[in-house]
Amino acid sequence: GQNIDQPTEMTATEGAIVQINCTYQTSGFNGLFWYQQHAGEAPTFLSYNVLDGLEEKGRFSSFLSRSKGYSYLLLKELQMKDSASYLCAVILYSTLTFGKGTMLLVSP
Amino acid sequence: GAGVSQTPSNKVTEKGKYVELRCDPISGHTALYWYRQSLGQGPEFLIYFQGTGAADDSGLPNDRFFAVRPEGSVSTLKIQRTERGDSAVYLCASSPTRLAGGSDTQYFGPGTRLTVL
Numbered sequence A: 001g002q003n004i005d006q007p008t009e010m011t012a013t014e015g016a017i018v019q020i021n022c023t024y025q026t027s028g029f030n031g032l033f034w035y036q037q038h039a040g041e042a043p044t045f046l047s048y049n050v051l052d053g054l055e056e057k058g059r060f061s062s063f064l065s066r067s068k069g070y071s072y073l074l075l076k077e078l079q080m081k082d083s084a085s086y087l088c089a090v091i092l093y094s095t096l097t098f099g100k101g102t103m104l105l106v107s108p
Numbered sequence B: 001g002a003g004v005s006q007t008p009s010n011k012v013t014e015k016g017k018y019v020e021l022r023c024d025p026i027s028g029h030t031a032l033y034w035y036r037q038s039l040g041q042g043p044e045f046l047i048y049f050q051g052t053g054a055a056d057d058s059g060l061p062n063d064r065f066f067a068v069r070p071e072g073s074v075s076t077l078k079i080q081r082t083e084r085g086d087s088a089v090y091l092c093a094s095s096p097t098r099l100a101g102g103s104d105t106q107y108f109g110p111g112t113r114l115t116v117l
Helices: none
Strands: A003-005 A009-013 A018-025 A032-039 A044-049 A053-057 A062-064 A070-075 A086-091 A094-100 A102-107 B005-008 B010-014 B017-022 B031-037 B046-051 B053-056 B065-070 B077-078 B089-096 B114-117
Touching: A003 A086, A009 A018, A009 A070, A018 A032, A018 A086, A018 A102, A032 A062, A032 A070, A044 A053, A044 A062, A062 B017, A070 A086, A086 B077, A094 B031, A094 B046, B005 B089, B017 B089, B017 B114, B031 B077, B046 B077, B077 B089
Parallel strands: A009 A102, B010 B114
Antiparallel strands: A003 A018, A018 A070, A032 A044, A032 A086, A053 A062, A062 A070, A086 A094, A086 A102, B005 B017, B017 B077, B031 B046, B031 B089, B046 B053, B065 B077, B089 B114
16 A cells, blocks of 8 residues: 655744655655645646655755655745645656645745 | 646536546647545546556546547546545646656646536
């Protein structure tokens, strides 16, 4: 079976740094994606990790440890527009298995 | 360039009716995926097309659900005898090629919100 866990909600302040964790137990693994989804909109791609380590892309970074079944998304210099749901997804063969998403609320 | 488009954006129907949901993938993308997302949940895989053929339909919940992609571009998700439990946002995504072993990203459309009364 597939199990992907992430916190339901997080809150943070504008300008701060926040880390969203994701743990997974899946029958296979070909990589891990992070998507951002604003309410009523499509998920948009943020990052992809297939090897262990940190991938940095502007204000967003993503980390993967395959031996621990663990990833995190790091958001720096938070802005109000970063308030959204953040979805962790594991790719196996050709399909994505998503977690339930972490709703991030950024306050002034 | 144009992204993935889906029509209609909203669909309200009555229990027992038949509905069709359409997806136009990004031009040139050979892989197309359908997902279903309920409130407060992540997207749930339904079916994956590589070209015209359904390469994996293991996520379709039952035989009321069917999807086609006759020319390898536009896809239609068909739901027969709709039930209230079918109410959800149906998302379509496309990628340049199959993802297994590679890093092709899936690009999502805005979804169709289906409400079954």
